[in-house]
Amino acid sequence: MPKRIAWEVRAEAYRLLALGVSAVEVGRRLRVNDVTVWSWAKVGMRQKRGAPGGAVPVAMDVVVAGSAGRSYRRLTLADRAVIQAGRAMSPPLSVRAIARMVGMSASTVSRELRRNAVQHWGQDRYSAHLAHHRALLRRSRPTPRRLEDPALRGEVVSRLNLRFSPQQVSGQLRVEFPDDEGMRVSHETIYQALYLQGRGALRHELTVQKALRSGRTGRIPRSKLPARSNRPWLDGARLTDRPAEVAERAVPGHWEGDLVVGPANSGIVTLVERQTRFVLLGRLPGARDSATVIDVLQTMISHLPAELTRTITWDQGQEMAGHARFTIATGCPVFFCDPHSPWQRGSNENTNGLIRDFYPKGTNFNTITDTDLAETQRLLNIRPRQTLGFHTPAATLDQLLNRVALTP
Template sequence: MSVVKLWARLAGVELMTGRLGGARPMLMDAVIEERDDRGYRRLTLADRSFIQAGLAMRPPLSVRTIARELGVSASTVSREVRAHQVRHWETQHYDARIAHYRALAARPRSRPGKLEHPPLRAAVVSRLNNRYSPQQVAGELTLMFPDDPEMRVSHETIYQALYVQGKGALRHELTVEKALRSGRTARVPKSKLPRRSSRPWLEGARLADRPAEVEARAVPGHWEGDLVVGPGNSGIVTLVERAHRFTLLGRLPGQRDSKTVTDVLVGMIRELPATLARTITWDQGAEMAEHAAFTVASDCKVFFCDPHSPWQRGTNENTNGLIRDFYPKGTNFNEISDEDLAETQRLLNIRPRRILGYRKPADMINELINGVALAN
């Protein structure tokens, strides 16, 4: 290995080969995009320069002092220094510009989607409006533009664009009601486990039959539900609204059969406006075998996840974890009063949620209910 490559590797510099080779250029004042799932903010070049200056002082500032001045946790600074120290002969030191270069080089490089090319997008949309299948669209474009890769696209890319629910989705530009012959707006997950055939109540109520709007979390009134159970055949019904994380809790009266569960569910959503009780997503437990009677009583449809797929109702799974903070495993819910359960529900709904921009589910759901009331 050449000396240049060795020093570049030690410094974390990305080298490009070829006639115009050298260190890959980086815009040093760039800011790395934040992700919703991170519990800490990204460091900027100015932050890293402060860390370098603090460590260079005599005596050097402590990690906790630096973190306090930057408004970040001490572990963020500690990880940063540990990850980006540069060895110089027998010593190691922290260099802000090298550290920032490494961070920029390590970020995932996004590239524009294939269908963001306007002529290609227009060609795909026009053929889908003529009821071509994605395979037919891709095949014809390959024949028509054999020497223009920008005007060719795989059928899988078209499928993915049709299944997207959010802003910019390809389906929003179509004039036909059904983009695919199957009428599906979401891909059907294929479980590796054998299908449960002894549950006739699932027919017509699987996740693939659920309205497409549910996936996007843009329309309120779609819920996820489950049971949190305890000894003595005790348990509570938990419902959480997908868009605003509003939680409803209902105690079961010492029984967990399907009629009891659905009766409790009807009572839980009875006071909600119809626009806030559109669907419920549940697992394949037998406690919802009588969901058809529940739908007749409440006008709220129930859809079932695939077998052994709790992530398909992940918001409810997370909420059940929060509930276990109040009622650890082994809690007998027959001994929990309705007042205590109501207080737990209140506390869950007045928590500011980061995913909601630190707004409270209770405030957001009340705004929706008041808005419906004014409209009527």
Template structure:
């Protein structure tokens, strides 16, 4: 059949795909490399079905001619174009034969002809399939065509990963699988646009996204609170410079997540690894109790992983000096109405609210449940960590320290 790179071979291969043969079957029949056929299909705009059956994805729901800015070309029109070009007729002559403007024929050939180096070959069947696929509605979607990828996406969403985290995690989990790649926008489309959110029916979690917010909340313009005595010498401006750029581990951000019945949990997030620690308050939120719980949470940490804690200006940390005496960990306080100064903790508290919505009485949450929540937060891939998990990053640190 001549050179494997010739357009005649390429046109035959594409025709076999349109007949329903799989890419490996076409390659075997024509005696060409297994990677050539998918590449030719991609260049020709012919989408291949995944799985053992293979073949081209059918162009659905379209007839030939239509009404629009001009008459759409039919399969018969394209066959006339192919014959006319093979006989050396001009674009104008071909256009007269099918009753369209010469520019219509020129655009059709420019858009759909197969090209290799200086060769140009127009194949009516391939061109018609490509045109139908481009106009088909609804479009064939990547997650519909790739069951393995769809399953991996569903698993990530069920683990409460965001679409962006699911997409970013794929190269980490499947570093050699180019077919296991998906954009976060594709996942959003599958959740909320395609088929009225068909992907959501496969999830075991109640909601796929933890927030419906479409933009950032504006920074507060409220005036600063009055000074509090426990802040003296412990403001964020007094915090060591090494804590600001996250280059040195052991600097934490903390806060309370509260509920009715004077219930609550203490949350700590390590600034470099984003590793999370959770501790339950025993039915009271006074400063002595909070500092005691904090001391217990960090007592098992290596010295190099327990340097500072950054907190807001809440009165629950009024006795932070007790914590420093017991553990050697210094506490520093953000500026008023500046939650972005401990943004990792703010983000984590939002994630926690996905597990425990507002109104949750933490006195009814078991220690087993809280431990499992902490585990899920620490195996959650983070974009800022290159879609590795906090647990993985902490393990790397501990290996270095030991």
């Protein structure tokens, strides 16, 4: 049976090792085999080999700084010495009593004891010098840069250049490289590489003008304005009159629509299919009256099968005042959201934000060619979407159309 060594001897060994004393010298002073000292140091101390070998010395008087902007302080070596002394008493002091002595919260002390517990003859023990040595090593260890890998970085940059959001980039990489852990990166890491990490410099490798489409720092609160009135075309076509299946997004063919407008009476009609998020864009010919909007809208959906033109949800704008004529011509009813409630057609609102990334406010849509608008529609429909499992709206709609064609 091995010789039973007291915890106090082992704790003293940690103190000496942390001060840079070699393992051989520690063993000589404490009359312990140096191999045993080496085994003790393996619980978290960075070791060096050779005749003067032992723990790599660190400046034990260093105070580990807290994060910028935080009010709390980190534990010092003196704090940890109080914790060690309190736990070594008979009976040991409680966590709360020690916390009051060091001026920290009880959860901080409890977490410190759990993190730095050392098994000694079947019991959890705590060494102040070992714990402080570990803490200093953690703070000095360089943080690996995930995007320093050239292959991963290239995949991320190429998708950002297609105007994918960081979340869409992260999700599509998981889909396309399911068995390659090296091709995984979180969207937060991409955000930090774009804005927070000076070494990342990811923005300088992009060919697009903006790395992200929105500069918002917070959510826009819902409007508290009173409801609009005197809109007779809303009768029988309010959201409460819409079929219940629309809200569940389980059946395809339900769309959300709106206008994106510019100067000189210009604008485009935007339609988003609620289940697949497929986008249709139609340019207005220099007018935004109801008759013109309805004509453009009717042309946009004319090539779709009846199974994919069930309903359209719109806001309460004047441009759809003649929606009854559209419904008679196409068989597709139009329903209107509650006033000041854009979240009721959230897919379309999000799409309009994406469109503004291509055409900022102030863009005269009369100068945009149909070819340019078709390319914008294509780029929007090949963006992977989180709600689609990071598949694209185009691929999802193709699957729906194939099923419709195969149905007898």
